Amino acid sequence: MRAVTVHSYGSPDRAEITDAPVPVPGPGEVRIRNRALAVHPADTAVRSGLVAALLGAPPFRLGWDAAGTVDAVGEGVTAFAAGEEVIGLSHWFATRNGTHADYAVLPADQLAPAPAGVPATTAAALPLNGLTALQAVERTGLDAGGTLVVTGAAGNLGHLTTQLALARGLRVLAVAGPRDEAELTALGAEFVARGETAVDTLRALAPDGADAVIDTAGLSAPLLAAVRDGGLFVAVRPPAAPDAERGIEVAVHDVRPDGPALAGLAKQVEDGRLTVRVGSVHPLEEVAAAHARLEAGGTRGAVVLEL
Structure with a gap:
């Protein structure tokens, strides 16, 4: 072969x-x-x-x-x-x-x-991106109404993460490039333009800080300023995991193969609930x-x- x-x-x-x-x-x-x-x-x-x-x-x-x-x-x-x-x-x-x-x-x-x-x-x-996204969202432990920042929200992993978080009832602040604003807002996320002003914009949208960040773009330490004291920072790229501060937990997520969870994701794709x-x-x-x-x-x- x-x-x-x-x-x-x-x-x-x-x-x-x-x-x-x-x-x-x-x-x-x-x-x-x-x-x-x-x-x-x-x-x-x-x-x-x-x-x-x-x-x-x-x-x-x-x-x-x-x-x-x-x-x-x-x-x-x-x-x-x-x-x-x-x-x-x-x-x-x-x-x-x-x-x-x-x-x-x-x-x-x-x-x-x-x-x-x-x-x-x-x-x-x-499989890889879907399970990584699902497990990262589950790792936050946030209930409906919680505030989650997703970086790289227009990328393959970030796009799935954004959809799954929104389906869970989370408020999603989606960091991406300007050309992706329309698509992300159509999903129901709040768009934040990436770049030097992103953290300031995030703090304006969530003055007390977001409950959690899922950093699919590897932006790392600067994003900690957008997380509330005692919040959670989930890194999906191990080298981009910052040092913890202000009681923020920093978790490096490693995907786990999981047939039943993958079947659930496949069903969502089949039904048109996940793109x-x-x-x-x-x-x-x-x-x-x-x-x-x-x-x-x-x-x-x-x-x-x-x-």
Whole structure:
């Protein structure tokens, strides 16, 4: 089978298509014939060598998300059968089980039925960002009426975070670029232009400070000024976690694969209650172009590989 492999760190062309054996599902596992795969900043960070100090030397197979058709099941699997459309998440840093290949094998409890009526290219963009957003919002512990700041609110992760927070009844102050104001306010968020005046604007909107921040943009320490004493700062990019002050709890969120929670997200997408945006689609053979597109920045939707 084809697999996206990094043999040496560097530019996007270091993400290469290589031959690999088709994996065999073990007990409790499912083999997926992939139809689409999202490319994430975590993939480009591995390929470029940005996190080389944590990983050591390649080779590595990339990929977190899977979206495709069940091809085979291991012993004891009853929740899924061959031919079913599924999505799933592999925690790459924990397992190094990269999904960017024609086939991927994942534990059955990390899978969910794919949202019906949704292209595989859209479904593929849900697992990592959707579960990260859901778990981060849940981590705040805020009830309806609580005030939450979301940075990078127009990005793939921030957009899902904003939607899920609003659905929970939270007041969302969404920090993003000016071109995203109309979309974010249409969702029901209060728009805050990113930049040097963002914290001042946040304090004007929430004079006592927001209850929590989910920092998907990595703005870090300056944002603490927008959080009330004893509030919560959730960092989804570990290097951007600031030192705590004024009793503010700083939490570094690490996503957890969760099949049932992913199924709930997929149902929301299926019902039109949650929007997943796709910015560009590339054939698997053009994985280097997909990496380059993501690293160029400015995407307002997921970069997806199609098989």
